[in-house]
Amino acid sequence: MKRSKYVQLSLAASVALAVAGCGAPEKTYQVKKTFDFKTVAECTAQKFPVDVCSDAYIAALSQHRKIAPVYDNKADCEADFVPDYCQVDSAGKYMPQLGGFEVDADGTVTQSQLDSAKAEVARSGGDSSAGGFNGSGLLTGLLIGHMLSSSTGNFRSAPVYQYRDDRGNYASSTLGSRINSGATFSRSRQSESGNGYSSSGSSFGRINANPVSVRQATTRGGFGSSATARSGWSGSSSRSSFGG
Template identity: 60%
Template sequence: MKRSKYVQLSLAASVAMAISGCGPTEKTYAVQKKYNFQSVQQCADEKLPVDVCSDAYMTAMAEHRRIAPVYDSQADCDADFVADWCQQDSAGKFIPKLGGFELTADGQVTQSQVDAAKAQLPASEAANTGGSGFSTSSLLTGLLIGNMLSSNRNSYYSEPVYRYRDDRGSYSNSTLSQRIAKGSTFTKSNQARYGSSNYADSVRSSTSKPVSVASSTSRGGFGSKASARSGWGGGGSSS
């Protein structure tokens, strides 16, 4: 008799689960954005979670120490970046200063999350986001990404950013991988001159997937001798 009751309860639970699984699926939207920040405060001012901003900065700093190109002379370092932008480390080598960090957010949000974010917008801003759909405004995107990062810490990664002069002679900020994609080779760096593998390939492989603070600080490699004195650079426009 007891076994019969257990079987009935089990069947009832299975039917309930099957019914709930057949309901309509909530609509989702892909949200992607790249941010280029020069400080944690600037990141927080964009309505992103402060702990995410801090973690992104720490990740970028750890990667900077690991992959930043190292040079025997300041002139060689300045030639790849900006005059007087490089600094000497504790080993007597020269490395570019960290100019900021790029935070890339990539994930999905649901219709209910979109509606909740819209409810937080000023009336004038909400009018520009479209009815029940998802026509993004800058403020709405910021709110959605902030909420997404708060609930899913696997939705972002960051890279160190460096200052350099572009083809027009203007100052710009960019990651090493972005510069390599545009043809920079950093051939005068010690990694490129003395490394056992191609420096550009090493940078690309290290930035092709999200890197956590724990993993990046535990690995050695290019730039690992960079001094802890490495800090932020001055102003400049974002790329």
């Protein structure tokens, strides 16, 4: 009788484990956020890991050297960008300076990571509900930190340039964003030679102005934890979207 009782308990435990193992998968959230930085120092000041900032800058600089418009004279270059912004290259032509770099992070976070981030915000005295998924404060930073510290996160980079908008105000953007808004850089040597610009990269022989993939961020450490002392991120422009 005693033996039968132990067997019954053992079977009950096995059933409980089986039920737990067959539970619904943990809910995940898609995370996507884009930042524009002028320097590596500005990037690290926003609590990004140093290696993310340096890798993104190097990738943007490399792409800048490949895709930046080149002009025969200074006036044409400044017409597409801003006054006193273009510099002479080794061939005596003019091209815009690198005005910064874009970091485009995307991936997924789990419900447990979201709960952990909210708890950490609460412990720091912040409002874990402020801004929700679309905010740019501490909760967003912690979520991106979790993402970049796991195999579920990636980031891309692109060079950023200064220009004047339709109202004459100074602004900063990637070439791809400007092309999507209608810019053609028709005065550049690339356009004159027929090797113009493409934001989609689908046209053969045309320059792809899309951000470039840097590398999968599988060894990022300290991003979320180092952000806990801040109530939010400021000083850089950012764009974000989240979805469940």
